[in-house]
Amino acid sequence: xxxxxxxxxxxxxxxxxxxxxxxxxxxxxxxxxxxxxxxxxxxxxxxxxxxxxxxxxxxxxxxxxxxxxxxxxxxxxxxxxxxxxxxxxxxxxxxxxxxxxxxxxxxxxxxxxxxxxxxxxxxxxxxxxxxxxxxxxxxxxxxxxxxxxxxxxxxxxxxxxxxxxxxxxxxxxxxxxxxxxxxxxxxxxxxxxxxxxxxxxxxxxxxxxxxxxxxxxxxxxxxxxxxxxxxxxxxxxxxxxxxxxxxxxxxxxxxxxxxxxxxxxxxxxxxxxxxxxxxxxxxxxxxxxxxxxxxxxxxxxxxxxxxxxxxxxxxxxxxx
Amino acid sequence: xxxxxxxxxxxxxxxxxxxxxxxxxxxxxxxxxxxxxxxxxxxxxxxxxxxxxxxxxxxxxxxxxxxxxxxxxxxxxxxxxxxxxxxxxxxxxxxxxxxxxxxxxxxxxxxxxxxxxxxxxxxxxxxxxxxxxxxxxxxxxxxxxxxxxxxxxxxxxxxxxxxxxxxxxxxxxxxxxxxxxxxxxxxxxxxxxxxxxxxxxxxxxxxxxxxxxxxxxxxxxxxxxxxxxxxxxxxxxxxxxxxxxxxxxxxxxxxxxxxxxxxxxxxxxxxxxxxxxxxxxxxxxxxxxxxxxxxxxxxxxxxxxxxxx
Numbered sequence: 302x303x304x305x306x307x308x309x310x311x312x313x314x315x316x317x318x319x320x321x322x323x324x325x326x327x328x329x330x331x332x333x334x335x336x337x338x339x340x341x342x343x344x345x346x347x348x349x350x351x352x353x354x355x356x357x358x359x360x361x362x363x364x365x366x367x368x369x370x371x372x373x374x375x376x377x378x379x380x381x382x383x384x385x386x387x388x389x390x391x392x393x394x395x396x397x398x399x400x401x402x403x404x405x406x407x408x409x410x411x412x413x414x415x416x417x418x419x420x421x422x423x424x425x426x427x428x429x430x431x432x433x434x435x436x437x438x439x440x441x442x443x444x445x446x447x448x449x450x451x452x453x454x455x456x457x458x459x460x461x462x463x464x465x466x467x468x469x470x471x472x473x474x475x476x477x478x479x480x481x482x483x484x485x486x487x488x489x490x491x492x493x494x495x496x497x498x499x500x501x502x503x504x505x506x507x508x509x510x511x512x513x514x515x516x517x518x519x520x521x522x523x524x525x526x527x528x529x530x531x532x533x534x535x536x537x538x539x540x541x542x543x544x545x546x547x548x549x550x551x552x553x554x555x556x557x558x559x560x561x562x563x564x565x566x567x568x569x570x571x572x573x574x575x576x577x578x579x580x581x582x583x584x585x586x587x588x589x590x591x592x593x594x595x596x597x598x599x600x601x602x603x604x605x606x607x608x609x610x611x612x613x614x615x616x617x618x619x620x621x
Numbered sequence: 622x623x624x625x626x627x628x629x630x631x632x633x634x635x636x637x638x639x640x641x642x643x644x645x646x647x648x649x650x651x652x653x654x655x656x657x658x659x660x661x662x663x664x665x666x667x668x669x670x671x672x673x674x675x676x677x678x679x680x681x682x683x684x685x686x687x688x689x690x691x692x693x694x695x696x697x698x699x700x701x702x703x704x705x706x707x708x709x710x711x712x713x714x715x716x717x718x719x720x721x722x723x724x725x726x727x728x729x730x731x732x733x734x735x736x737x738x739x740x741x742x743x744x745x746x747x748x749x750x751x752x753x754x755x756x757x758x759x760x761x762x763x764x765x766x767x768x769x770x771x772x773x774x775x776x777x778x779x780x781x782x783x784x785x786x787x788x789x790x791x792x793x794x795x796x797x798x799x800x801x802x803x804x805x806x807x808x809x810x811x812x813x814x815x816x817x818x819x820x821x822x823x824x825x826x827x828x829x830x831x832x833x834x835x836x837x838x839x840x841x842x843x844x845x846x847x848x849x850x851x852x853x854x855x856x857x858x859x860x861x862x863x864x865x866x867x868x869x870x871x872x873x874x875x876x877x878x879x880x881x882x883x884x885x886x887x888x889x890x891x892x893x894x895x896x897x898x899x900x901x902x903x904x905x906x907x908x909x910x911x912x913x914x915x916x917x918x919x920x921x922x923x924x925x926x927x928x929x930x
Contacts, residue, residue, distance in 0.1 A: 310867070310920055311920065312867040312919065313868050313898075314893075391922075392755065405861075406861075406863065406921060407863065407921045407922065407923055408919040408920060409921075410921065411921040433714055470718070470793070471719075471795055540725040546629070546630030546632050547633075571634065572633075596632035596633070598637075598727075598728040599630035601727055601728050
């Protein structure tokens with residue numbers, strides 16, 4: 302294992318902001334993994350630290366395949382992480398909305414450019430990502446449909462779900478999107494948490510990365526075989542929104558099976574404790590996402606359900 | 622007439638309500654045109670507040686001259702204005718990157734959809750922004766290349782100093798202006814001043830421009846002050862000056878000044894040891910239409926934008 306400095310930003314009153322990478326093996330740039338790009342992505346940082354440990358042990362055991370190299374970048378935004386900010390501490394800009402970056406541009410454009418110049422030539426790219434709405438996900442792989450997406454390789458993670466997303470305009474400046482445009486096969490992996498550590502889902506995701514590496518001939522390792530992934534277009538997920546606002550009391554967890562009409566959550570009056578609304582499932586399926594904040598606005602999507610029909614489509618596409 | 626556009630519940634005993642003030646002419650028919658004056662998408666940009674106030678005042682005092690419908694939306698992001706926050710508190714995407722909005726999304730996306738639907742169909746919309754707290758801008762209209770042919774003639778009536786025709790970045794396709802222009806509602810983005818402040822002369826300058834545009838559209842027959850001829854430029858003539866190092870920026874010029882190539886713009890200094898870290902000079906002859914207002918800079922922070930001669 303070699304530790305390298307990929308980028309450094311100097312400041313007059315703070316230590317430099319450094320982006321460090323951990324390199325394993327020599328040869329073709331095969332896999333790059335990026336962790337926290339926002340200051341609250343603690344789980345994403347933790348996942349990278351676990352992965353570094355795993356790869357270090359494999360390297361010591363001589364289980365890295367010759368001619369392949371792997372780079373792990375646990376954190377690309379120490380300044381926000383160390384000050385409790387999600388975005389860049391001075392101007393609140395998001396590094397993950399600045400790709401491919403610009404080395405003569407503004408600060409976060411320069412950070413994105415510094416990072417991207419190092420990682421754009423890898424064959425595979427994995428980002429441990431977090432979502433713009435607060436909530437818990439079933440661990441899954443997410444791929445943006447750019448025309449360059451590679452769904453077959455995504456199945457090698459062995460995670461239960463692969464979600465295909467049609468990019469919105471604001472997605473076009475993310476790392477995942479730009480990796481694909483530069484011909485890296487890019488995948489975003491979502492675990493259950495962001496701001497706090499959930500070891501169980503972190504281990505699940507690390508196991509999936511190990512499988513992916515083994516199935517792509519990067520390491521020799523025998524682990525659990527994982528799932529046969531269902532490929533679900535994001536548009537097929539059933540969105541369940543609140544009609545009322547108040548205290549949010551969830552009655553289900555992600556991965557629970559629900560039927561139409563099943564009570565998913567209650568919205569409680571914040572003063573008198575009465576139930577303002579029972580949020581009910583709009584169809585039969587599996588809870589894929591649930592809101593995680595204790596309070597909620599009205600008109601907000603608080604659950605996403607994978608409907609049964611999506612599994613049927615997924616199976617037929619598997620046969621085809 | 623104050624009207625609610627959308628109302629959604631907040632968790633504890635409060636509603637977020639977006640409102641507009643609709644001002645009607647004394648006579649109307651089915652051909653009466655509508656103009657929308659919109660501001661406050663970014664809660665820390667307040668220059669549009671004076672424009673809304675002044676337009677309300679002028680129209681109230683001169684009602685007989687009004688020949689069209691004027692909708693004034695002073696606060697698209699009321700929670701942001703109240704908390705001195707650019708975005709919607711608790712929602713991480715920029716409100717001006719989620720238009721036209723969607724029903725099955727977050728509260729912010731619901732609000733964006735209601736705003737879009739309410740403005741859609743107007744003859745013209747003026748979306749007023751200030752700069753952020755870091756930069757000061759001269760009054761300008763920003764137009765994407767795709768809509769330039771239709772919008773530049775209207776922008777010239779708005780009494781601004783500069784019309785910037787910029788390239789059409791994909792990420793900007795989710796702005797209010799792009800979304801409205803896409804459905805045929807001509808929308809012009811005004812940018813001026815600095816964040817968290819009101820520059821009175823800029824606000825009044827733009828009000829004169831809005832009245833001039835309304836006169837052109839047959840929506841106003843009162844007096845209109847003569848409007849200035851703006852410089853119209855594309856990206857190619859704009860030079861950016863970014864901080865080569867972090868430190869404290871001490872300007873040596875005033876905003877809106879003409880500079881020569883090589884002329885001294887300012888220094889980035891280190892107050893700890895009295896060292897000048899970077900001596901900044903102009904890369905070209907031109908007009909400094911953007912100048913750094915907030916002194917502390919990181920490497921890469923924008924110092925100035927210069928419109929080359």
